[in-house]
Amino acid sequence: MKKSEFIEELIDTLxxxxxxxxxxxxxxxxxxxxILSLIALIDQHFNKRYSAEDIRKVTSVKSLISMIGIDKFxx
Amino acid sequence: xNKFCSLEDKxxxxxxASSGIGRxxxxxxxxxxxxxxxxxxxxxxxxxxxxxxxxxxxxxxxQNITSFDQLESMIETIVEQMxxxxxxxxxxxxELTLPFRNMNPEKYRxxxxxxxxxxxxxxxxxxxxxxxxxxxxxxFISSVMGLVTQPGLIGYSTSKGALISGVRTLAVEVAKKQxxxxxxxxxxxxxxxxxxIPEEKKQELADKHPLGLGNPEDVANAVVFLLSDxxxxxxxxxxxxxxxxxxx
Numbered sequence: 001m002k003k004s005e006f007i008e009e010l011i012d013t014l015x016x017x018x019x020x021x022x023x024x025x026x027x028x029x030x031x032x033x034x035i036l037s038l039i040a041l042i043d044q045h046f047n048k049r050y051s052a053e054d055i056r057k058v059t060s061v062k063s064l065i066s067m068i069g070i071d072k073f074x075x
Numbered sequence: 076x077n078k079f080c081s082l083e084d085k086x087x088x089x090x091x092a093s094s095g096i097g098r099x100x101x102x103x104x105x106x107x108x109x110x111x112x113x114x115x116x117x118x119x120x121x122x123x124x125x126x127x128x129x130x131x132x133x134x135x136x137x138q139n140i141t142s143f144d145q146l147e148s149m150i151e152t153i154v155e156q157m158x159x160x161x162x163x164x165x166x167x168x169x170e171l172t173l174p175f176r177n178m179n180p181e182k183y184r185x186x187x188x189x190x191x192x193x194x195x196x197x198x199x200x201x202x203x204x205x206x207x208x209x210x211x212x213x214x215f216i217s218s219v220m221g222l223v224t225q226p227g228l229i230g231y232s233t234s235k236g237a238l239i240s241g242v243r244t245l246a247v248e249v250a251k252k253q254x255x256x257x258x259x260x261x262x263x264x265x266x267x268x269x270x271x272i273p274e275e276k277k278q279e280l281a282d283k284h285p286l287g288l289g290n291p292e293d294v295a296n297a298v299v300f301l302l303s304d305x306x307x308x309x310x311x312x313x314x315x316x317x318x319x320x321x322x323x
Binding site for chain 1: 203204205248
């Protein structure tokens, strides 16, 4: 999956602002349902299952991508 | 126009709009000033509903709502044509009377696909930020058979009961976006479907309703109320509109 595609899905899943990018802070969107949505999104695309604890450490889109691993993206 | 329960300029999506309760909901919404997106499979009968609407920016959407992969684009099309959505009424549904021993997974699935899953899937796309208005209301037509039952209704009753319990979860999830979600559980309604049953059987059914059989208008009035701003503090509820059927 391309990074840009992932960010698009992230915007949709967490209902971020449309112009969100790697620098967007997402901590405020990670309430309990937001965390569950994000765990499901990553599981679906990367076959990786993170815990709520892991997701709570995420601050921005960039930090999320680096947690998943930049090498997992096509671009 | 009477402002109580006004739906003026609200864009409302209605499934099952080609007949019965769905058709009457569409008519009632248009009479209260709403613009209505009529969704169903049968274009000809949708046209008949359309012809009975008061003036407005109404659209006809010919769609099988169990084609789940087409629902997101269906909602996008509606938003493109009408603007953001303020209300959704899930009237589409199928009834099946079959003894428990004759049921099979496929029959359960068919009931759940139409009665439950299609409604919640459409609600999922409608409630996306880009599609929904600032304040909105979702109404799901369940049935009094989701609360009480009769022999032969295991599939139908469980699907309608699932709607009632699912709507409670939906209500708490969407509340922070100022979206409400409620159910209406009608009793037996005097529709063309009932005209096919023998008169004595129909009378027997009517006798079980202290106020007699209902009309589509009785349900549509409750739908209009739940869509309107007058019900702004009601969410996760199930309004029983059954002429007293479930009391005994």
